[in-house]
Amino acid sequence: MARPSDTKTRIQAVARELFMEQGVQNTSLKQISDxxxxxxxxxYYHFESREALVRSILQPLLDDLDTFTATLAPGDARRLLEDCFELMWRHREVLVMLLHDPGTMLGLDLVERVWEWRKRLTALLLGPSPSAAARIHATVAIGGMSDCVVEHASLPFEEVRAAAVAAALAALQS
Amino acid sequence: MARPSDTKTRIQAVARELFMEQGVQNTSLKQISDxxxxxxxxxYYHFESREALVRSILQPLLDDLDTFTATLAPGDARRLLEDCFELMWRHREVLVMLLHDPGTMLGLDLVERVWEWRKRLTALLLGPSPSAAARIHATVAIGGMSDCVVEHASLPFEEVRAAAVAAALAALQS
DNA sequence: GTCTATATGTTGATAGAC
DNA sequence: GTCTATCAACATATAGAC
Known part of the structure; x- marks a missing residue:
């Protein structure tokens, strides 16, 4: 009652572990229960279906992504990239899962939301009709930061953010 | 005889298509044969097993990766990044497959080879004992370029390479 | 080289006892 | 809340006819 946690929360924790280790599609309910x-x-007492379990783990990212996209406002590039980095860092575990098999994104409307997010972010960074070269620079900046979130997840947040944002900014303005 | 191609080659072509569309793990032999x-x-007349079919498609990347790693030599950063970009561009279809489910990399020694490749490349770019910040910059550079290969695969090679290498170089030296 | 038919295992999901 | 037992649907893989 006071604690909505117990088995349900432990199921989600173990599912996150396995999803990160070997991907979502590649993890069976038997592995989780074992x-x-x-x-x-x-x-099945705690989750209506396999998809419901997966969705419950992805939901925080979905919500955060919507909020972020809705409140995106013009600002200088450094600030936009910092906000972007912080969002990705917050959800880096889920991002590892999704990066590792985007098949999971189909069926959820995650593909559309991520696309909308990057579209608006790129528009704010580059202006209305950017050149092909500018869009490529933005890909290096944003894509490079997302790799940092995964690859340097064990370093302190501040340290990774400072170096990643600096590099992304340089790539963007090259 | 003169033509080692026919059904075997067509099987590989269709498998590549489906693997790119929906991932390797998520594609069944029935879908391919259908x-x-x-x-x-x-x-099964043409391939000993499902794994043999997958391996036959990944083999060119494996070989190219080994050659590249073995012949890596010191040079200026721009040249190293260009060579790196060209390798990724050559194998961009397979990279899409692997990026989309790295589960496929387990069992093959692909993980080790890719790690060895990035390790040696980073060492040549940054010197013997780079700072954490420098390693993060390298991650943005290399990771950002690999995103370009996937995201801008429909643009001309020269155009993407020029912009991606310029941005990666800026990130590296920021 | 390609087929029909089948063996064998695993998956997600349900029924019903405790 | 958790169990045993079971289901239908799917997977990889094989045997043997043509």
Whole structure:
């Protein structure tokens, strides 16, 4: 009652682990229940379906992405890239999952939302009708930062953000 | 005889298509045989197993990666990044597949080879004991270029290379 | 080279006892 | 809340006819 957690939360924790290790599509409910020491039907008591379990893990990113896209406002490039980095850092575990198999994004409307997010971010960074070269620079900047979030996840947040944003800014303005 | 191609090559072509569309793990032999208008057992006449088919498609990248790693030599950063970009561009179809589900890399020694490749490239770019910031800059540079290869695959090679290498170089030296 | 038919295992999901 | 037992649908793979 006071604690909505217990088995349900532990299921999500173990699912996150396995999804990060081997991808979402590649993880079966049996693997999850085995690692937890329970059986498959017990999972179905807590989640209506496999998709519901996956969705419950992805939901925080979906919500955050919507909020971010809605409140995106013009500003200098450094500030935009910093905000972008912070969003990705917050959800770096889920981003590892999704980066590792985007097949999961189909069926959810995640593809559209991510595309909308990057479209608006790029527009604010580059202006209305950017050249092909400018769009490529933006890809290096944003794509490079997202790699940092995954590759240097064990370093302190401040340190990674400072260096990643500086490099992204340089790429953008080259 | 003169033509080692025919069904075997067509199988590989269709498999590449489907692997790129929906990922490797997520594609069944039935889907491949259906799209080709043959039956599943016919596939087994040409390939010993599902894994043999997958491996035959990944092999060119594996070989190229080994050659590249072995012949890596010191040079200026621009030249190293250009060579790196060209390797990724050559294999961009396979890279899309692998980026989309790295689960495929397990079992093959692809993970080790890619890691070795990036390690040696980073060492040549940054020197023997780079700072954390420098390694983050290199991640933005290399990771950003690999995103370009996937995201701007429909633009002309020269155009993408010029802009991507320029941005990567700026990120590296920021 | 390609087929039909089948063996064998795994998946997501459900029924019903405790 | 968790179990045993089971389902239908799908996977990879093989045997053997043509």
């Amino acid at each position: 690692r937890l020491g329970i059986t498959k039907p017990a999972l | 799209r080709l208008g043959i039956t599943k057992p016919a596939l």
